[in-house]
Amino acid sequence: MADKLNKNDALFQFLLRLGDNTLVLGHRVSEWCGHSPVLEEDIALANTALDMIGQTQFWLGLAGEVEGKGRTADNLAFLRDVWDFRNLLLVEQPNGDFGQTMMRQFLFDAWHSIMLGRLMKSSDQRIADIAEKASKEVAYHLERSADTVAGLGDGTEESHAKMQTALDLLWPYIGEMFVGDEVDAEMVKAGVAPDPASLRDEYDALVGRVLADATLTTPDSKFAHKGGKTGMRHSEHLGHILTQMQWLQRAYPGATW
């Protein structure tokens, strides 16, 4: 980013990060509807996706307001291209099998719940209000995804092996959650949001507890893929999500639905 980042731009970017995370993950989870291993899980996953779509409407709605160019949450969701998305790489990863989906969910929920807890004390009241509402939903998501990860890790030999594979696959995507940049620095300065690195200890403790219950081995590697939250370099998967998600809005510009 050239020159000095002004505070309003930084706030806009920060809100896109929150909204794009829930937008993309909500989309991914909604792909399960009608295809889950058991009816009760199908219904529960749809609830999670519905919560995340609702959170997206709040975050992107506020982002549009902050930007001040008259863009709505829908405009931001359906009319930006890959390089303008600010979600973590983790959430755009494919669903894989049910275990991989639940592992991705858990690794995100753990971070999300800690982040929202901090945002409830944001100096920006609008952010604190959204965080408070969302944190109740996310507390339940976390309870559910943690239980499922622990259950499947502990379950059978087969389920254990699949969960370990999922963990190994997704582990390199968690580092990005804790890397700060000039947007984050600006947010810290304004008292809007915490330094991402400051969440790490609490995250490691929480995740460590659940993975121990799950009898899974935490990978040693500290390697982290980066480029989602800055928009520098998304994975190829995001473009395919957008071709579906944005299809109608792109094919029939200006129509109302």
Add this chain to the structure above:
Amino acid sequence: MKNEWPLWEVFIRGQHGMSHRHVGSLHAPDAEMAIKNARDVYTRRNEGVSIWVVEAAHIAASSPSDKGPLYEPSNSKVYRHPTFFDIPEDVGAM
């Protein structure tokens, strides 16, 4: 081996102080998951604030052939119902 998740009966208490009421059933591997599933399946429209679950196999039920002996005796005890007594209107609400 049969590996079907057991069936649970779900009871929910709503916002307004009524007793827990049977709302339906679902499948779950254990009680904890049954409560979570009940939350997702049976409170999608804000129906409840408290959930009970009990494994269906653990419910003891009266047998339909006992219906006569169990319930009919109370038919004749009409004096248990407030409408049995005629109270003059002048007395006011009672």
Add this chain to the structure above:
Amino acid sequence: MYAQMIKTAGTGVKSPEEMTDQERAFQARIDADEKIEPKDWMPDDYRATLIRQIGQHAHSEIVGQLPEGNWITRAPTLERKAILLAKVQDEAGHGLYLYCAAETLGISRDELTEDLLSGKMKYSSIFNYPTLNWADMGAVGWLVDGAAIMNQVPLQRTSFGPYSRAMVRICKEESFHQRQGYDIMMKMCQGTEEQKQMAQDAMNRTWFPALMMFGPSDKDSVHSTQSMAWKIKINTNDELRQKFVDQTVPQAEYLGLTIPDENVKLNKKTGHYDYSEPDWSEFFEVIKGNGPCNTERLNARNKAWDDGKWVRDGLLAHARKKAARKASAKTAAE
């Protein structure tokens, strides 16, 4: 309706003289509008027919998730996506309630599921048709749910208690489904030329399959007569179909959509709309497995079931281990 062509078990309605004492007492309870509960005595044929009917109804809800699920990831706004997802989720819930009602008759959900997956049990013909443009989400809600509601509302009074209670819950939740469908249609019909074309295209493809949902005429069927005597079927197929047409034609006119049947017109004498019969040979082909999407639908259900096996087994194994650990901790403490 979601339960079509249910073969009623038995040989038709017995006269009171042909009935045993038990059967006579059972029929008298039904005639007096008493509900039959799972532990009550019931004729084997009543039980078998109900399992078929409730099972097929449940399967229809579950397979019915697929044509609408087809558009969740392509919904055009965040609000539409949330509404559609909530609606398809409701269908999973309705399937769940119905399976539970069937389970009170002594069959397990897994057994019913396996009968669906093997093709032994059927689901409604309507879900073997594709959803090709966004207006199909409107047409499904408005016409398909509209047709289903015609059947489900009277079924709230059905004689079997658990089925009746499931229908009460389903009808309560379902009331938003048809409205959201019509709401989509209104937006499309007030929209751009292309949106109007989508709406008409969806109407053209959905009209006759929706009429087929009620099943062929059964006014002379001995099976239906028995099911109606048992109050597990409340109206004839033709009655419900006529009611649906009468309700739908003015709604289509309001939208400015053309019903793809030039014989649809108000009959002054009867006060009902005349209409052409759907092509019943197509219906029987779809039932046999030759609909446009039969293969995809069953494959999708089979895949979800097979891929999910390790998850169901894993969580159950965990629950058993947990219970065993708790038990041994308790013993150790004693």
